Amino acid sequence: MTQPPQMSSDVAHHQAVRQHNLRAAAQNTANEQRLADAGDAGARFSFNGRWSRRDWAHASLFATLGALVIGLVPGFSNAMRVADHGPALTTLALPLPPLPKATRAAQAQRSWEVVKVESGQTLGSIFEARGIPAATLHRLLEASDDRQALARLRPGAELAFDQAADGRLLAFRYDRNDTQRVELSLAGDRVAEQVIERPVEVRTAVVSGKVGKSLFHSARKLGLSPSVINTLTDEVFKYDIDFDRDVTSGDRFSVVVEQTWREGELIRSGPVTAAVFTAKGKPFTAIRFERDGKGEYFSAEGRPLKKSFIRSPIQYARLSSRFGNRRHPVLGTQRMHKGVDYAARSGTPIMAAGDARVVSAGWHGGYGNTVVLDHGKGHTTLYAHMSRTAKLKRGQRVSQGDVIGFVGSTGLSTGPHLHYEFRVNGVHRNPLQHTMPPPEPLSGTALAQFRAQTGPALERIREVEEIIYASVPEAADADRRVAAATAPRGKRG
Template identity: 60%
Template structure:
């Protein structure tokens, strides 16, 4: 057994040696084999081939896409890691010494009354008990003001840090402020006057669509517009027929307080230009009566108004003979009938005393007014009277009764008669007696008072309408048709 084994050893050693040599040769060849990069770089002459440019562009595009897509994954929800939090106390600014000690002057809170808000709701909102409110209302004059508060009114509450009302403030009127210092047992009142001043201004405008719209745009209040139409110029101008281009001006006073306009006064002077004619009116007090006068001192208020019912329609005129709608026979109609609905107010045609009031046969409910100097007026077929009796003094324009159909009437209307010394006259055409003009010292005082106002109106109108006047002067004159 030993001999054969010893005989194979030389052969195995020779084959193993050969394998080792072969492996060594392959390893040496692999180590010295050129790689792709070296192969590509071999023979590089400083310029890239077309294939190299294509590969480089492809790699660059892929890199840009990866760079733009990868950051988008940053917003993916991740489970928040537990972070330990710590709190830190910050030092706040110290309260003013006056506030900490509750001193007056550093704790006022001013609130405005909202529409529909009551005084009790305001006190509850401020945390003030109702018992304190009732104590305030018991003060002289406080209840009359505080229970009639209008939206926008301001109330002041002096509430220190302890929350107990110390002082309450409100405005008694436009110029007086009341402060109530509230103690445990008593309340002390202090009234201070709020300074105000008056400015005299001129409002002027030209009608473009309507008088009301143009006057409001010029700054006049609705009350001032009513004064123009219903008091100053009601006898001379028919405002239902005003037209585009008519002009108006008014001098009036404004009351200012602390930079805020709190009210307006009466119109001191006014002008109205229509149909090429200018009317003027100036406010003046004479013998205890305030009225408006023309520039020469004649009252604008006429002795009578022609229509006891403004803007009413005439249903039957003044006639010597007509067929009575109820009796059916021909008879005189010594007045004018105005058709209006039942309950329409009837106004006194002039200043007068009540001569008769009551039922007057076919006239029904009737009032007869005596205006003096032989003038009387009659108002018939009323539904009811005003609160007057025989001998009562009545001013022009006062409502003396209401339209009805009492007596011999087929429907609701007013029968109106105008008499001079007992003779019936047509109230639509009769010449009304002129009012007495100012004379002597009264006229001199009137002219001295009204001259500055008239000068201001002329100054404003010259500035506002200078361009219009220049354009009118530049128009060529019309040739005479007879030439």
């Protein structure tokens, strides 16, 4: 008998085993192939302890790629987060509160350009040079109370302009005096004036130093103004010191002077309150004191320094010929020289030696252009060889120091100079040696007031000189300069 069901079951089992074996064989074959491939790769990439150029190139490439990934990934991450969290921010324009007045004022400060007036300039020429129309200048002058002062500007005065980019004048500024500054602002047809108060402070300073090579140069280095120096030489000590012949480099001076300061700037010096000048070891003292409403200089004893005659009718002239017998340079004969000669440039001003009345002014034979003055009490002076005389008339009164003519070489003269004669009751005297009686000193109440007012100034000079000259050797002090004892005196304005 046949068994078809049993036969059918065996066949199915054998087929299943056969399929399993085939799959196992295929799997084994695949595994072997992978192992072989891995072995080949390992052989290809095996490291022998030394890198080739190719290895270095691969390493550089991988490092660069890594850096780029590190740098870019956070950016993409941030971008993704922003996108995830919603839309970007929106900026809105919001109105701001108004600025405080102080801030607005600071922002509105003007841009001033300062112009210093030069000799010969007028306000009109300055405006024209800056391209400002004459009509604008007229509007400013009509609105200002200082029209006449602005029309007569002094050299050295400072003006300030604030102009727009197109040249239009926005504002104009000038100083009315030491304590007031005026600003004129233009807005359309309107001109607004603002007066700014500028307080000043007056200080009393003691300046002391040595003459050195030049009194003017040394005094200027100490801060003394030219006007103060001229006061010392041409007014205070001109009767007692001849600054051309009596002064040496070792001589010293001390000056008490008032200084006016404004906003930290020295704007003016003077007057000289007191001064001591030591010439050739001899001290000369001068103190300013007002008598009958007029400021004068006196000695420490209260005697006026102003004398009837000044030492020399010409400033800074050279004595070229003395009084006495000599051979005349033109005539060639021996004769008496009845005056003294001062060599100076042609055109140098000649001053009256004292208060006087004009006797004559004009041509006088060998004297050339000559002026003769009568000083009273039998004293007369003669000034010869002038290039020209001043406009003088017979009998006219002149004051000491007035210009009466100019140096020349007219008449019997070999060069420009002044021939100066001094006569007493018609008799010629040597003007370099003749002494006049001293003027009367202060007395009584005036002398007491003088001592009370001037004592502190002299004491300050003594203190400064003791500090300077007592502690510094003479040899090392030739070029010493000191400006000390400055103290505020008060404020004005």
